[in-house]
Amino acid sequence: MEPSAEKMREWVNRAMEQIVPYLQSLPDQPAAVWQGGADVARSLRESMPEVGSELEPLLKHLFQQVIPHSLNTAGPGYLAYIPGGGLFHTALADLIADAVNRYVGVWIASPGMVQLESNVVQWFCEVVGYGNDPTAGPGATSRPDTEAATSPNPGGILTSGGSIANLTALVTARRTQLGDDFSRGTLYVSDQIHHSITKAAIIAGLPTANVRVIPAGADFKMDVARLQQQIQDDRKDGWQPFLMIGSAGTVNTGAVDPLNELADLAAAESMWLHIDGAYGAFFTMTKRGRSALDGMDRADSITLDPHKSLFLPYGTGCLLVKDGAKLRQAHSVSGDYMPAYQDEVDLVDFCNSSAELSRSNRGLRCWLPIKMLGMQAFRNALDEKLDLARDAADRLRHLPDVKIVAEPELSLLAFRIERSDLNLHQLNQLNQSWIDAVNQRGHVYLTGTWLDGKFTLRICVLCFRTHQDRMDLALQDLAASAAELLATV
Ligand SMILES: *Cc1c(COP(=O)(O)O)cnc(C)c1O
8 A cells, every 4th residue: 555666656657658648639639439338338237346456557548448438527628517627737736736635624734734725715705806816917807896895704615516516505595594594485596596506505404495496587687676576475475585596607508696686685685695607707818708707706605617718627516605603603513623713814714614634735726827927828718718609609690590699708609500491390490409419529529408498509618728720620510510400401
């Protein structure tokens, strides 16, 4: 169990011999290999090994049999769901973090490592405009906002992803607003909300009926007037509206809810406002993103996903809470065997801010890439994604019979073929054939969604490896496949 110095070096080198060519060949790999997945999975069933094996055959097995048959979520052609890419810098950070295996659940166990995570949380607070750091440089996004300026110390936690960040937010809001008796508590979302919110409500013990789903407007955004009406009706019926959740970029169409209107309403109703920015929140680092997300900093809490719009590998989400003390109060439980928690505001015991006690070192996996690249690199990359999405929309618009269903507010757009001589069913089939035909070509992988019963294609540009050349291929394939299909109907 304790390899020699020589062995450790050899192992890492051997792994790198596989990893480097793999990453270098990403642009030439198919964007997705999905047929026959069940056969591949079943062929990999194996009995538990009683004796160990050498590394080399295991590496070959991984890189030849296990990895290739996938949606290539690391590659430039992955324009499906919400991409990310997976920065190598984080793989390096994980190697270090796992090798030194510091405990980052409580501050006392590794004050230095925990501080690095605190720094990351603080940087993300600056990114979204929580608190006004006077030392922040010209690139900082904090702004003179009276609510932010008077807010108590913001806090937050790095989670495994947006789902757990949303769950942690929901529990914080529930505990803050309702205490222990929450059976009449209601929360409000639009029908475009990410399903992790409903899941979070279930896990947090709220009956699903207490999740009020407001039909979105024609622009796929929260209909605030309807929301207000529902809240009033519920209050009359003896419910306790405690939480409204807006989206800073939905998965379906990239829609950004009217964040300022939501903040006004939340203030008027004394409700908690949470913003799910798992896809979109980091765009606030760019000028255009900041304007699209105006008002986000007025929310009580915000979910961000570094494994999406900060391009990190999967396993890194984040929840920021404007009044960090509320996050801690909502999760503060201890045991006789535990060290005393920090009560200095600037020293944090992260086990006190979420469901986790032992946790992986997510601080380092954010810290190392940010320190090595600087925030500027991320801002520029996000700006490029905004350009690419807008350019794609402009080119799609000019294809015959193609309609942009949702313009890119950030880097996600939705579109479909529409023809007045075809009925809904025929159009849905045609659009499904379109996406299949594009995906078959292998340059890009797209996913669709259903909007008001209409099958709609989506492009989400978010991988740091996706550049103009790949988008040109995407547009070529979309144009050629559409022309072929339209010729047959
Ligand atoms: C991806 C996503 C989530 C869920 O986040 P995970 O990191 O996958 O758990 C929640 N909300 C939105 C808007 C998302 O895009």
